[in-house]
Amino acid sequence: MEKAPLLEMKNIKKDFFGNQVLSDINLTLHEGEVVGLVGENGAGKSTLMKILFGADVIRETGGYGGDILINSKKVDFQSPFDAIAAGIGMVHQEFSLIPGFSATENILLNREDKRTSVLSKIVSDRMDILDRNKMDDNAQEAIQKMGVNIDRNMKINNMPVGHRQFTEIARELSKEQLKLLILDEPTAVLTEKEAEALLESIRGMSKRGIAVIFITHRLNEILAVCDKVVTMRDGYVVNESPAKDTSVKEITQWMVGRSVSAAAAPKEQDDRVRSDKTILSVRKLWVDMPGETVRNVDLDVKEGEILGIGGLAGQGKLGIPNGIMGLYQAGGEVEFGGESIALNNPRKCLDEGFAFVSEDRRGVGLLLDESLEWNVSFPAMQIQNKYLKTYLGGLIKWRDDATIKEVTDRYIDELKIKCRDSKQKAKELSGGNQQKVCLAKAFALEPKLLFVSEPTRGIDVGAKALVLEALKKFNREKKVTIVMVSSELEELRQTCDRIAIVSGGKVAGILPAAESSEKFGELMLKNC
Amino acid sequence: MSEQTQSITIKERVQNFIEDFGLPRLIITGFLILLLIIAPFVGADLPTQISNIINRFSWNGILVLAMVPMVHSGCGLNFGLPLGIISGLLGATLSIELGFTGPFSFVMAALLATPFALVFGSVYGWLLNKIKGGEMMIATYVGFSSVSLMCMMWLLLPYHSPNMVWGMAGKGLRTTISLEGYYTQALANILQINIGNLSIPTGAILFFAILAFAMWAFLHTKTGTAMTAVGSNPDFARSAGINVDRIRLISVVMSTWLAAIGILVYEQGFGFVQLYMAPFYMALPAVSAILIGGATVNKATITNVIVGTILFQGIVTMTPTVMNNMIHLDMSEVIRIVVSNGMILYALTRKTEGTK
């Protein structure tokens, strides 16, 4: 007789401010079952896990629809602590460890074994004395349960990255009530050997009756360890199959496969003069951008084209424009129109006629506390001495506020930026309008080459279309070469001429935009 | 119905106003106005009081103005003001030592102070660029260290002018040096207006106005715009090709130089040069003045400087007289300490300090 499932998620729905990100998700999990959860970035995996783990962000954005049942009992977690109490453990991509503490201390953080003392009876139980021996034993037990040996006395900041990951897993395993463990891309930071050990450890957990949800882009690992593969796309579960009945190729197709009409969405005809001239050539580029490391990238950009750069999150696609523009430490050779460009110097790039719209809109892209006028005009003023009046033979360069207003108003008009007036502060605009301001800022530079990074991230559908349209128009009318980085393949295919896919910090391949989704999907997972 | 909405909007408007202006600022303004109203009733002479405020404004205005560049470039409040003051003191003592007299000694003091301010400011700015994020605390202690180092120097440097050194030993500078015969009231006497008990040091105010205008103008130039942008969002500025460290350095040098000039102007009003530990706590009144004027840790305008200096000096000069006349109790020192430091605390703990 089959036991009642450990976890049931029924008709889970979630929207962020009207933007549907999850629709009718059903997921069932039995004791000791290992489920692989796959899908492109933005498919809804993390949101689903956040709902399951009771993350604050879900409640703050209006909660979710549908029911979660644990052992056939409906639950409604008010915070991650509730989820933990119910036996759910989660290992996040970012480490949540205290650097100066030993593995033992981290494994048992805030769950230390204690002995009461006289003082603790009088004052409070926070005056209990830690029982180091017992802590060591418990930590050792958890480490043994995991099956991967790590030094429990080593401090986290002396550990290799892989061991930090294992410390996190051991911490979850040390919780006695643990019934379900969520592993969010745990193997991304592991060496091959360590990853192998982790898979073995997952098998061990499963034997002990702990259910595991395993999220990864490495499909081979899924096939090696999971009982069931659940594929998500665009907020839906598109497929659920036993792992033994499927293959990497099949899963890839489910992940990227789109309905026939969308896949065939014809790129509108244009009569641009295509040039075969390489305007930007990148050789052996490496970029030290945390989380988006780039290694050994070779890339050629043709004059007048829109080149797309796609790939999964964390694979390095964002590192390419950020590295070339000098915002992160980079090395290698970059030539523009036959001339070598010095790296690590934003000024040089801007002088050469590059412009960059950063993916970090609020952090790098905008002066949130200043007016739109300042935001739009600033780089052009500083780099090209535009919007300045000079006095005393150039000794005094006076900001020409009238011209700035004129220019800003023109862009507000052209890009349909919704704002009170050009004096409004950038932080008061919506995400989509802020993005348009970022574009205006780049357009005002009248660049020869424009890098746009995640131009549609976090903005609504209407603004998305406008932004993409503006980019196409800019490319067409001003004959500006554009390199566009985006996580959304569909968007790239609609906008770009060619698309380079970055995987594992390298360019996995370049395909024409009209190529089938499956081909792109294969490239995306090539070096993961 | 419409009346109700009207009243709500007025209420909201008042609330917004309080939020924008800040409750502490509102209380301080109210307090000063109250003092001004009470003053005549308790027998204090209002014109004298007002000319006192104006005078003290003219002494202190430039020291407060010195806060502006560093706030703009994101270096925070310049608790290291004493460093600039020391440059000014070096200029002052050198000018006297070299035998310049009368108002001309002021010009020479300013000229002699400038190279010191530039050198000290550059070193200080270079240091602050190394420790981004911890500027204010380190600035405080750089100020303290330099003051205590100079305490030794005032004793050791070979000054000889009999007007400055200890009479007995014939060496080592005195703690207080009278500027009689040098540049006392050098600026204040220019075009001074006297109407009854009301006297206005026009020259000193004009001098402040010129520097304030220059600062305002600078902030409207290309470099000034870059400075504001660096303070507003250094990452944005860097991505726009700005050399953030250079801009910050410029702001620190400007601030140091203004402090040097500021102390000279202070001295010409006060009539004495104060050495040794005197510059020690000079940063705090300037810092709280600009904050009272409405500045925050990373935004400041010339208006903040003017309003803040008037409010701060107003309280400092009015409370002793009014309180003394009223209840024969001089609590001005306590009030000054609580108000000025309370204001700094308020600014430091505001959560919405920019969106960095």
Added chain:
Amino acid sequence: MKKTSIRDLVTRFSVPLMFVLICAVCAPISGLSPTYLINEIVTRMGRNAFLILSLLIPIMAGMGLNFSMTLGAMAGEIGLILVCDWQIVGIPGMILAMIISVPISALLGLFCGKVLNMAKGREMITSYIISFFINGIYQLVVLYMMGPIIPIKHGSIKLPRGYGIRNTVSLLSMRQKLDNLIPLNIAGIKIPVATFIVVFILCIVIVRFRKTKLGQDMRAVGQDMEVARDAGIDVERTRIISMILSTVFAGIGMIIYLQNMGNIATYSSHSQIGMFCIAALLVGGASVDKASIGNVFLGIILFHTMFIVAPKAGTVITGDSMIGEYFRVFVSYAVITVALIMYETGKRRAKSREGQMLAQQQEVSDED
């Protein structure tokens, strides 16, 4: 690998080493006898140790150097002033003063902790300004409210005008009562045994405290607030507790300090105490984020040796006694400045080193 560790060691102990050097040069020049010197250091050890130990807990909780320890000092002074007025003498007077100071310290610590929680990331400058702010309140209380509101009977401590406390309050009735409670004299060196016992008890308390749950929580909060919060530790409360403890200890420490001095400089005793204590701790090799009991004692020995010999040596060298006075003030400030700079640059260096390592790895992988 070994080489860098030696260099790290030298940089870590550069401040104590520098002080050993200063003391080694100045001590012979000063011409002070070793007995005198040792006597002075032992006295100062008893006088200051408790105060400096009170700085350790906020450092553990990641709140940096507690410049607002002066709050506790003020509470201690208020306790002593009141006890003086009530004419309770000797050890009972001291104990009563401590009992009075504790709730005041706790309240001030609570205020301080709350304010610092609103100013995360700039705790030190904020705690520094708090000390000024509360100093204003202290003056309000002691100068104006003592007399009319808080009854003060004895004319000897009251200002002639009838309210407020005199600039100096004599503690003759308590002077060194604790120090001399258990008299001990070894080779002409007077040892304040009872005071050392009290200090020793505090050391034990601190050592024990580190082993408690609360101590562990504090260390966790000090290293990474977000991780601690995710693990369910109440970060804000923990930080406030650390400030309260520090302030209360500082209050008791101040009473021990003043019983040794024998009088209270009502309006200035506390103002410099924070600076000297912090400087001494840093001289002992502590940093903004790391300090041990060993640092406290090493710091007292080195800092106070310098403090004693510098003016004398200065007089001998330059013939001017003020030079040495200024020199030691300068050194105190300079030490704090250097420590703060090292702390901030250290933070940045740790970051850039990580970047360099990554770059190197990539260079290697490029060559593959």
